[in-house]
Amino acid sequence: xxxxxxxxxxxxxxxxxxxxxLPSVVAYSDNADVYVADNASTDESIVFxxxxxxxxxIIQNKQNGGYAKGYNDALSHIxxxxxxxxxxxxxxxxxxxAPITEAFNKEKKTAIIQxxxxxFNQKDHFEYAGAAGGFIDKFGYPYxxxxxxxxxxxxxxxxxxxxxxxxxxxxxxxxxxxxKILNGFDEAFFAHMEExxxxxxxxxxxxxxxxxxxxxxxxxxxxxxKNSNPKKTYLxxxxxxxTLTKNASGNIFILIITxxxxxxxxxxxxxxxxxxxxxxSILKAHFSFYTHLSSLLKQRKQLNQAHNxxxxxxxxxxxxxxxxxxxxxx
Numbered sequence: 001x002x003x004x005x006x007x008x009x010x011x012x013x014x015x016x017x018x019x020x021x022l023p024s025v026v027a028y029s030d031n032a033d034v035y036v037a038d039n040a041s042t043d044e045s046i047v048f049x050x051x052x053x054x055x056x057x058i059i060q061n062k063q064n065g066g067y068a069k070g071y072n073d074a075l076s077h078i079x080x081x082x083x084x085x086x087x088x089x090x091x092x093x094x095x096x097x098a099p100i101t102e103a104f105n106k107e108k109k110t111a112i113i114q115x116x117x118x119x120f121n122q123k124d125h126f127e128y129a130g131a132a133g134g135f136i137d138k139f140g141y142p143y144x145x146x147x148x149x150x151x152x153x154x155x156x157x158x159x160x161x162x163x164x165x166x167x168x169x170x171x172x173x174x175x176x177x178x179x180k181i182l183n184g185f186d187e188a189f190f191a192h193m194e195e196x197x198x199x200x201x202x203x204x205x206x207x208x209x210x211x212x213x214x215x216x217x218x219x220x221x222x223x224x225x226k227n228s229n230p231k232k233t234y235l236x237x238x239x240x241x242x243t244l245t246k247n248a249s250g251n252i253f254i255l256i257i258t259x260x261x262x263x264x265x266x267x268x269x270x271x272x273x274x275x276x277x278x279x280x281s282i283l284k285a286h287f288s289f290y291t292h293l294s295s296l297l298k299q300r301k302q303l304n305q306a307h308n309x310x311x312x313x314x315x316x317x318x319x320x321x322x323x324x325x326x327x328x329x330x
Contacts, residue, residue: 002101005032006080008059009088010070012039015048017088024091026053032084032097033057037074039064066190067169075184080176085195087170089220091120099214100173103161111178111207112199114167115215118155125154127219130168132159133211134196135311139259140244142166142196143315144327145211151325157213158328164211165203165311169195170219178207186242188292192232193239200247204304230277237263238285245289245296249305252297260286262316 007029011018018036025034036049037059049056059074075083082104086092100113117130126132131146131153145164146153167173172195182201185194199209241259248255263282270278311330318324 002081002104004080005082005084005097005101006035006078007032007084007086008035008037008071008074008078009086010037010039010067010074011041011045011088012064012070013041013043013045014088015041015043015045018045018048021089021091022049022053022056024093025086026056028092028094028096031101033078033080035059035074035078037061037070039066039070065187068185068189068191068194069187072184072187075176075179078176083174083176083179085169085172085174086217087219089120090171091218093216093218096215096217099212103210103212104173104175107208107210109206109208110210111175111202112167112209113173114164114209114211115171115173115217116155116159116211116213117168117170118216118218119152120218120220123218126152127170127221128152129170129219129221132213133162133164133209134166134168134199136165136196136200136309137312137315138248138310139255139262139314139316140240140248141262141315142193142240143312144168146327148315148325148327149319151319153326159211159213161213162211164209165309166196166199167209167211170221171217174198178202181205186246188295189239189242190235192235193243197239197243197246200243200309201303203309204247204306206306230281233278234281234285234288236285237266237282238288241285241289242292242296245293246299246303247305248309249307252300262314265316 035057039061040063059077061073114133117127119125119127126146128147131144134142134144136142145159186197267279267282
């Protein structure tokens with residue numbers, strides 16, 4: 001039985017986001033404890049929270065270790081049955097928690113849950129980061145019900161409650177005991193894709209990740225690091241290779257070589273758009289991957305790898321060659 005829910009908002013110099021979005025969290029989360037975990041901010045974030053939201057508990061991390069280490073450090077201090085990891089640029093809605101806790105109570109093998117993620121700036125459309133729940137293809141490329149590459153669907157109620165492969169880190173609920181069994185996030189990721197790695201490791205141990213349609217939140221997306229930023233390209237491409245190497249079943253070397261070639265096509269796409277810094281980011285991502293390959297292979301030997309992890313063999317082929325832009329066409 002779920003008795004204690006802890007909503008944990010990771011913050012780094014995000015006073016303006018806390019001013020805008022923390023009020024909805026406090027207003028609509030009566031049955032949960034709300035925390036702000038601060039990653040060594042240098043702005044007035046903490047003073048603002050202490051002054052305006054005395055009910056919100058504060059955890060001050062000693063350094064900015066990014067999303068992965070930031071949450072690992074913060075959650076080690078929190079006693080709860082369920083952790084809700086919530087981005088600071090998310091507006092929650094009335095009764096958003098009840099469908100989540102109900103699902104956890106009914107389904108014991110469900111370890112991770114994501115609510116419906118809609119776009120804060122276009123509220124009848126799904127949001128890029130997680131939409132109605134995530135999947136991956138054989139080569140580790142992520143996509144969502146409601147969002148494939150840059151095609152984002154309008155929410156027409158087309159996606160019901162269902163098992164998914166990964167839940168978005170923008171709003172991710174996880175049983176605390178499972179988070180501990182998984183040893184939390186892989187801190188080598190720093191930020192981006194670490195939630196996919198976490199969900200993949202949970203899948204490989206037999207746990208279920210689920211999407212719940214009756215819980216809705218609105219996410220700005222890119223408030224801390226925009227899609228146009230080459231650093232985001234670097235982290236996404238590198239960390240996707242990290243999680244593929246650690247967790248995918250089958251001949252990993254063939255998968256990696258194929259994936260590296262597909263990344264080359266992505267670089268050509270950036271070249272056609274004259275986005276040269278993003279090409280450099282892909283190259284940097286690959287070089288960083290090579291330097292980490294030995295340690296990734298060691299981790300692979302220590303982890304489970306379950307079959308049938310992918311929903312589509314190649315989302316690149318489906319989307320760009322077969323012109324299948326929506327999830328229900330796959």
